[in-house]
Amino acid sequence: MNLTRTHAHAFDAFDHLATMVAVLRRDGRCVYVNAAFESVLGLPRRALQRGRVFDWFVDPATLKVTFDAVVANEFATARLEALLRRPPGAASTEPLPVHAIVTQIDHGEQVLLELVEIEQQTRQDRETRTLDQARITKELIRNLAHEIKNPLGGIRGAAQLLEMDLESKALREYTQVIIHEADRLQALVDRLLAPHRRPHMVSDVNIHEVLERVRALILAEFPKGLVVQRDYDTSLPEFRGDGEQLIQAVLNIVHNAAQALATRRQDDGDARIVLRTRAARQVTIERQRYRLALELHIEDNGPGVPPEIRDRIFFPLVSGRDGGSGLGLTLAQDFIQQHHGLIECESEPGCTLFKIQIPLP
CATH class of the missing domain: 1.10.287 (Helix Hairpins)
Incomplete structure (x- = not known):
């Protein structure tokens, strides 16, 4: 019997998890790793399954003590914070902070190691x-x-x-x-x-048709000093949604960005907004797991959201601009939530990024 094939079949369900999961023998050698492990470390399963789990960590001693205690049945489950090594040639050489959960399975014959990125948990x-x-x-x-x-x-x-x-x-x-x-x-x-x-008018929506409509409206209103760049993944599928609501949601965000870029538009002439689409896999939105999701980035090179309102920008009547109603982002968030999605914002001087995620079929 091919044990590797048998194990892979038994643990296939782990590939649907966003967290990194590995199944280990009692000596720490790897039996199985899921797709998230491959994705985060950028290494194929075969390479990961050739070594011992302790080789993956900056400080393996602490993990080994915990692992041995679980194997010895001192604990059924144990948790600890650790730093995961990045493989040679990775885009980032900084270790990845993770929350590690070590659990007995198969009557103590094997150990399940689950790693949750600290940043992911915080998000x-x-x-x-x-x-x-x-x-x-x-x-x-x-x-x-x-x-x-x-x-x-x-x-x-x-x-x-x-x-x-x-x-x-x-x-x-x-x-x-x-x-x-x-x-x-x-x-x-x-x-x-x-x-x-307003009733929810559902039809097949192409997100790039939505973005092109918004882009045309913005460039018509702000014809000078502003560039709206496209960075589209044209392989993204259509999905069921309310096209008019999505246009309004995206338009509210892009319009805010264009107004925030007033100085760059008028004085420097180098105002820039980027519309970027990508597919995101194994995404959690509102405690619900989705195999595939649309990820839309709206990025500008403006002054950024004022720090004092950064945590409240989606609240009604909160505006960082004189004369603003403070309703544009509230309505945008509401429209996206009606599509089971979410809008998040990251901002600093010179770069503001709104990220929209919507589940795809």
């Missing part, structure tokens, strides 16, 4: 907080908007009736101010409620 925790905050904020804003909407109609109507009885033009100007401000607030409330009113 998932941040994503969970973002989604929870978005849900709470969305519900709060929706309820508040409904509470504001009813009195506004009464205020506007009363101002109109009062204006009919006033003979003084000066006094009618005051009623016009009341009516105008009531209309402005009504428009704001309508924008807050808009995502929940």
